[in-house]
Amino acid sequence: xxxxxxxxxxxxxxxxxxxxxxxxxxxxxxxxxxxxxxxxxxxxxxxxxxxxxxxxxxxxxxxxxxxxxxxxxxxxxxxxxxxxxxxxxxxxxxxxxxxxxxxxxxxxxxxxxxxxxxxxxxxxxxxxxxxxxxxxxxxxxxxxxxxxxxxxxxxxxxxxxxxxxxxxxxxxxxxxxxxxxxxxxxxxxxxxxxxxxxxxxxxxxxxxxxxxxxxxxxxxxxxxxxxxxxxxxxxxxxxxxxxxxxxxxxxxxxxxxxxxxxxxxxxxxxxxxxxxxxxxxxxx
Amino acid sequence: xxxxxxxxxxxxxxxxxxxxxxxxxxxxxxxxxxxxxxxxxxxxxxxxxxxxxxxxxxxxxxxxxxxxxxxxxxxxxxxxxxxxxxxxxxxxxxxxxxxxxxxxxxxxxxxxxxxxxxxxxxxxxxxxxxxxxxxxxxxxxxxxxxxxxxxxxxxxxxxxxxxxxxxxxxxxxxxxxxxxxxxxxxxxxxxxxxxxxxxxxxxxxxxxxxxxxxxxxxxxxxxxxxxxxxxxxxxxxxxxxxxxxxxxxxxxxxxxxxxxxxxxxxxxxxxxxxxxxxxxxx
Amino acid sequence: xxxxxxxxxxxxxxxxxxxxxxxxxxxxxxxxxxxxxxxxxxxxxxxxxxxxxxxxxxxxxxxxxxxxxxxxxxxxxxxxxxxxxxxxxxxxxxxxxxxxxxxxxxxxxxxxxxxxxxxxxxxxxxxxxxxxxxxxxxxxxxxxxxxxxxxxxxxxxxxxxxxxxxxxxxxxxxxxxxxxxxxxxxxxxxxxxxxxxxxxxxxxxxxxxxxxxxxxxxxxxxxxxxxxxxxxxxxxxxxxxxxxxxxxxxxxxxxxxxxxxxxxxxxxxxxxxxxxxxxxxxxxxxxxxxxxxxxxxxxxxxxxxxxxxxxxxxxxxxxxx
Numbered sequence: 073x074x075x076x077x078x079x080x081x082x083x084x085x086x087x088x089x090x091x092x093x094x095x096x097x098x099x100x101x102x103x104x105x106x107x108x109x110x111x112x113x114x115x116x117x118x119x120x121x122x123x124x125x126x127x128x129x130x131x132x133x134x135x136x137x138x139x140x141x142x143x144x145x146x147x148x149x150x151x152x153x154x155x156x157x158x159x160x161x162x163x164x165x166x167x168x169x170x171x172x173x174x175x176x177x178x179x180x181x182x183x184x185x186x187x188x189x190x191x192x193x194x195x196x197x198x199x200x201x202x203x204x205x206x207x208x209x210x211x212x213x214x215x216x217x218x219x220x221x222x223x224x225x226x227x228x229x230x231x232x233x234x235x236x237x238x239x240x241x242x243x244x245x246x247x248x249x250x251x252x253x254x255x256x257x258x259x260x261x262x263x264x265x266x267x268x269x270x271x272x273x274x275x276x277x278x279x280x281x282x283x284x285x286x287x288x289x290x291x292x293x294x295x296x297x298x299x300x301x302x303x304x305x306x307x308x309x310x311x312x313x314x315x316x317x318x319x320x321x322x323x324x325x326x327x328x329x330x331x332x333x334x335x336x337x338x339x340x341x342x343x344x345x346x347x348x349x350x351x352x353x354x355x356x
Numbered sequence: 357x358x359x360x361x362x363x364x365x366x367x368x369x370x371x372x373x374x375x376x377x378x379x380x381x382x383x384x385x386x387x388x389x390x391x392x393x394x395x396x397x398x399x400x401x402x403x404x405x406x407x408x409x410x411x412x413x414x415x416x417x418x419x420x421x422x423x424x425x426x427x428x429x430x431x432x433x434x435x436x437x438x439x440x441x442x443x444x445x446x447x448x449x450x451x452x453x454x455x456x457x458x459x460x461x462x463x464x465x466x467x468x469x470x471x472x473x474x475x476x477x478x479x480x481x482x483x484x485x486x487x488x489x490x491x492x493x494x495x496x497x498x499x500x501x502x503x504x505x506x507x508x509x510x511x512x513x514x515x516x517x518x519x520x521x522x523x524x525x526x527x528x529x530x531x532x533x534x535x536x537x538x539x540x541x542x543x544x545x546x547x548x549x550x551x552x553x554x555x556x557x558x559x560x561x562x563x564x565x566x567x568x569x570x571x572x573x574x575x576x577x578x579x580x581x582x583x584x585x586x587x588x589x590x591x592x593x594x595x596x597x598x599x600x601x602x603x604x605x606x607x608x609x610x611x612x613x614x615x616x617x618x619x620x621x622x623x624x625x626x627x628x629x630x631x632x633x634x635x636x637x638x
Numbered sequence: 639x640x641x642x643x644x645x646x647x648x649x650x651x652x653x654x655x656x657x658x659x660x661x662x663x664x665x666x667x668x669x670x671x672x673x674x675x676x677x678x679x680x681x682x683x684x685x686x687x688x689x690x691x692x693x694x695x696x697x698x699x700x701x702x703x704x705x706x707x708x709x710x711x712x713x714x715x716x717x718x719x720x721x722x723x724x725x726x727x728x729x730x731x732x733x734x735x736x737x738x739x740x741x742x743x744x745x746x747x748x749x750x751x752x753x754x755x756x757x758x759x760x761x762x763x764x765x766x767x768x769x770x771x772x773x774x775x776x777x778x779x780x781x782x783x784x785x786x787x788x789x790x791x792x793x794x795x796x797x798x799x800x801x802x803x804x805x806x807x808x809x810x811x812x813x814x815x816x817x818x819x820x821x822x823x824x825x826x827x828x829x830x831x832x833x834x835x836x837x838x839x840x841x842x843x844x845x846x847x848x849x850x851x852x853x854x855x856x857x858x859x860x861x862x863x864x865x866x867x868x869x870x871x872x873x874x875x876x877x878x879x880x881x882x883x884x885x886x887x888x889x890x891x892x893x894x895x896x897x898x899x900x901x902x903x904x905x906x907x908x909x910x911x912x913x914x915x916x917x918x919x920x921x922x923x924x925x926x927x928x929x930x931x932x933x934x935x936x937x938x939x940x941x942x943x944x945x946x947x948x949x950x951x952x953x954x955x956x957x958x959x
Contacts, residue, residue, distance in 0.1 A: 160539070172531050
């Protein structure tokens with residue numbers, strides 16, 4: 073089965089004066105594939121380039137080298153106007169739901185907006201029906217649709233953002249740290265929602281996060297990213313039980329422990345010496 | 357929390373007593389300017405030979421006195437207010453429309469569009485306004501329309517700069533990127549997302565720009581290159597009054613007081629609007 | 639042994655368009671050398687609690703009740719609060735740039751605190767600063783002292799912020815989400831450092847966080863806050879293995895564990911927004927065990943064997959109702 077999304081040797085750079093070392097390689101020769109209906113988790117710490125990769129896939133930042141192929145068609149060099157029809161199939165859920173919704177528009181208006189541009193055949197009534205149905209699918213009660221973002225909680229807002237991404241019936245979803253800005257007791261709601269949507273709609277998904285435990289819950293395959301490169305790639309079970317790269321092992325060891333005995337053992341191992349891993353920061 | 361951000365701002369404003377007083381005063385002044393003259397006995401160009409240069413409250417029904425041609429000062433001041441306010445409002449509206457679209461487009465599009473647009477603004481900024489006005493009056497003759505053009509031609513510059521700054525900051529926000537991901541084109545993003553989210557500062561600066569416009573018009577009319585006799589504006593009324601300052605001080609005091617009151621109220625209201633629209637303490 | 643820090647009936651209100659009660663009658667004690675963790679999510683009031691104790695609330699905030707540090711009342715006495723800040727109580731913020739000035743070298747900043755705290759000469763203050771940088775395990779202290787904050791990584795900056803907080807030898811360290819802004823591989827090191835410093839310097843620790851992993855690693859005692867109140871308080875091992883309040887149990891269950899697949903546990907609904915009014919128990923709308931009594935009566939914080947819990951139907955030892 074051909075992969076839905078096929079990224080080959082992608083490189084993304086950000087400009088930086090030559091005096092400081094020349095352009096920063098946020099993404100350095102990354103390859104990955106995502107099949108229909110599967111969730112690929114991309115794990116890494118801040119500055120490793122995972123968000124840049126997500127944006128490059130969606131055509132929001134240009135590639136310095138490499139290709140992005142969607143349904144075996146090259147899309148990374150497309151001009152903005154030609155990319156637009158693709159946006160119906162490739163959608164994005166942002167990290168901070170309060171920032172990714174226009175504060176001056178109601179929830180219903182925000183969810184309807186992609187429909188206007190990407191599904192022009194729909195009438196106004198058709199749009200309203202689709203908005204209502206999608207909001208129901210993500211668990212937002214009808215009366216909240218006419219409210220403004222500042223009147224909803226973080227979890228509700230993220231559901232609305234997911235509804236906005238789903239309204240156009242995409243085949244692929246990039247989720248960029250979708251639960252990192254939410255309270256712990258609410259994170260699970262969104263993770264479970266994404267799992268359910270994947271089951272019901274058969275979407276492909278790239279789930280980007282710094283939280284390995286969350287990714288491990290959802291993903292079929294896991295890619296570990298460090299300083300712009302993929303250092304580990306395998307099925308979820310493989311990566312968790314038999315990691316090959318030392319950075320993956322460090323990540324696994326750093327997952328927070330709630331059992332006090334293991335937690336204290338964890339930090340006892342770090343009692344001396346500076347920060348254990350070299351800084352992952354690339355972009356300043 | 358109920359209602360939209362606008363409603364919360366309105367609530368904040370309603371609680372600010374001084375701002376409300378200013379708003380009420382402005383409404384009263386505007387109403388007087390529009391309806392007042394028709395309620396009074398005298399017309400603005402009507403000469404009362406028996407009461408030339410008469411002080412206020414003297415017989416003859418001239419409540420605020422007359423000028424050196426025997427014209428009722430109250431009526432002329434109200435007419436002057438009408439003209440000055442009218443020109444200022446129209447000019448501000450023109451500045452708003454041009455300035456907002458110019459600045460929002462420059463700020464959002466960045467790159468060459470921004471560079472070209474703002475260099476144009478910089479060039480116009482460097483021109484001395486009075487000089488330009490004089491040229492305009494030579495070409496188009498003196499009168500309110502020329503003044504309107506002169507004020508409007510420069511008023512939009514500051515608005516464009518302010519709006520551009522706001523747009524530059526706004527375009528980095530996630531919901532703009534979300535709109536791009538949602539397939540929206542540049543025009544739609546600017547009109548539907550950028551402009552509505554910078555209306556707050558725009559309204560504030562428009563409210564603060566109105567008294568500026570009134571002052572410019574008054575100044576030009578005072579110099580004699582603005583509104584011409586027998587048409588009254590606060591500026592030329594003040595010019596007349598200044599000439600008679602020692603013998604008939606009310607001729608200066610009345611239009612000057614009116615000008616001060618209007619400018620103060622607009623400035624104060626603008627400041628309170630800015631505070632009310634500031635989401636800082638929510 | 640008398641408590642180092644004792645808060646009784648601490649209430650924090652914010653005036654403004656809407657009156658908001660962020661903290662509603664909290665009692666808290668920290669004994670010398672003890673490590674207390676205050677856990678809560680957004681809207682729980684945990685950060686305001688810390689700020690109120692040291693007089694650092696925003697201009698429209700008012701603290702009421704009593705906060706005593708080493709027997710001296712801090713609330714309502716701005717001079718006492720100022721005297722205690724930095725000297726009796728050190729502060730580490732979530733973002734190191736809250737404590738570090740961007741335009742001065744690190745050595746200078748540390749030395750300045752030492753000089754104002756204990757009238758040292760510039761030379762001895764510099765030595766103190768270098769010693770403290772070494773104590774927080776920053777390599778090459780001499781060269782580092784000349785650097786500026788923006789030249790360091792996040793983890794190193796946080797260590798410097800900790801060093802800064804310790805310069806005046808406080809007896810109690812307040813830490814507000816000290817590792818939240820750091821990468822996960824760096825967090826463990828900073829937590830280990832905090833634990834060791836508390837031992838070496840005979841210091842108590844009051845740490846505020848939403849992260850249960852942090853709490854498990856560091857705390858002797860834990861207080862769980864929800865909607866401005868403490869809902870459970872107990873020794874760390876007891877609370878983490880046998881929580882008595884349904885919210886605590888829900889929180890613990892919500893932490894994703896490596897190797898689990900399938901549905902993540904969660905608490906339905908969302909934490910209340912500060913300023914909401916309540917009738918009865920604040921957690922009731924989200925509680926899986928709620929009963930009629932819960933929506934009518936607000937449970938008080940009641941003493942139990944291992945600590946305190948505010949619940950009409952606390953979970954029993956085996957985790958059931």
